[in-house]
Amino acid sequence: MAVLVNGFALTASAASKPPTFVGAMMDGMKLWFPDAQAFVDDNQRTLVPVRFVAEALGAKVGWEAESQSVPIQKDDQRIRLTIGSKVATVNGEDVAFDTQAVMQGGRTFVPLRFVSEILGVAVEWDGKTNTVLLSTKPLDGKTDPWGRLIRTTDLPSNAADYPYILADISNEMYELAYPYHHEERSKVSATVASQTEYSKQNKDIWIERVKTFGSLWLNVDYRTIDDSWAQALFATKMQNSDGELRRIREYVSWVKENHIHIEGYLDPEPSMIFYDGFGSDNIRAHFRLRFVSYDKSERLLYDQWFPNDLSFEKGKWYEGYTDIQMSTNVGGDWGSTLKVSPTASLFSNYMFVKAAEKDE
Known part of the structure; x- marks a missing residue:
């Protein structure tokens, strides 16, 4: 049986493999997908929800149900993609390409590079961070090591706490109170930021680990979850004992019993890392999450701080910021060994900023 997770067709045997979510930046600004997430298909091509093309690239997008086709227009460029076909029509001419538009989970996904380049947008791929880089004009201003624009106006009240302030991040994310910490240490x-262990190379490793953790942690489906998911989640964390694996397996049993289906992602920010003075670093992350189904609103996440007293509407996307705790049991040159802490929680230090409309 195949099911859909954020636009991915997954079988039970693949339930433990985290989806390869793809980030996107355009002209130095990070873009967040409005609903379903972009993904890499079997042809190693990035597919994005067609709504993203309309909102980010400024194109007009339609849908013709009878022909199962997607017309896209920007200025004098016209593209027509047909679901399941590797031939598109570009300004009246047939053009073959190496992947196809697909319909998954009620969403239409189109190949980003093919569409973007026809619309005059340059496309590059950053394999270290699984990010598509879109460019329509030269960047005007300074950028951080990941190519994102830095702003110098309308700064958060605690701007001095950060090495720089990014143009695509809101002040409320910067101003979220720090997690529990030692005042002096x-x-x-x-x-x-200036310490050796916090190099870009190490941060890239940490960010990828948090994304992988989030891809498993926030994507749970009672129809496919099995012990391989438990072992995969356990492997993303700093392992102190087999006791945690036992607790994860107990959660897997609860997911099946309670018919829990969750979709979501974590998007960690490498310039927002806070050392708590007790031996752990905390990486601030943007998250989106929705609870598709459940019977009882208890222990919906594998999270010791899960707020059982909160009510989450089924099918609604919740968006916010959180601090993900990271730790290591290695001394000396520990930088590359930092992993998600056993006590990491979405709800120990967080802020909801928006509850989006339900996806029908």
Whole structure:
């Protein structure tokens, strides 16, 4: 049996493999997908929800149900993609390409590079961070090591705590209170940024680990979850004992019993890392999450801080910021060994900023 997770067709045997979510930046600004997430298909091509093409690339997008086709227009460029076909029509001419538009989970996905380049948008791929880089004009301003624009106006009240302030991040994400910490030994992002362990190379490793963790942690389906999912989630964390694996397996049993189906993602920010003074670093992340189904609103996530007293509407996307705790049991040159802490929680230090409309 195949089911859909954020636009991915997954079988039970693949339930433990985290979806390869793809990030996107355009002209130095990170883009967040409005509903379903972009993904890499079997042809190693990035497919994005067609709504993203309309909103990010400024094109007009339609849908013709009878022909199962997607007309896309921007200025004098006209593209027509047909679901399941590797031939598109571009300004009246047939053009073959190496993947196809697909319909998954009620969403239409189109190949980003093919569409973008025809619309005059340059496309590059950053394999280290699984990010598509879109460019329509030269960047005007300074950028961080990941190519994102830095702003110098309308700064958050605690701007001095950070090495720089990004143009695509809101002040409320910067101003979210720090997690529990030691007042004297804790270190803010601006302080740790100059330390050897906090190099870009190590941060890229940490960010990918948090994304992988989130891809498993926030994508749970009672129809496919099995022990391989439990072992995969356990492998993403700093392992202190087999006791946690036992607790994860107990959660798997609860997911099946309670018919829990969750979709979501974590998008960690490498410039927002806070050392708490007790031996752990915390990476601030943007998250989106929805609870598709459940019987009882208890322990919906594998999270010791899950708020059983909160009510989550089924099918509604919840968006916010959180701090993901990271730790290591290695001394000396520990930078590359940092992994998600056994006590990491979405709800120990978080803020909801928006509850989007339900996807029908």
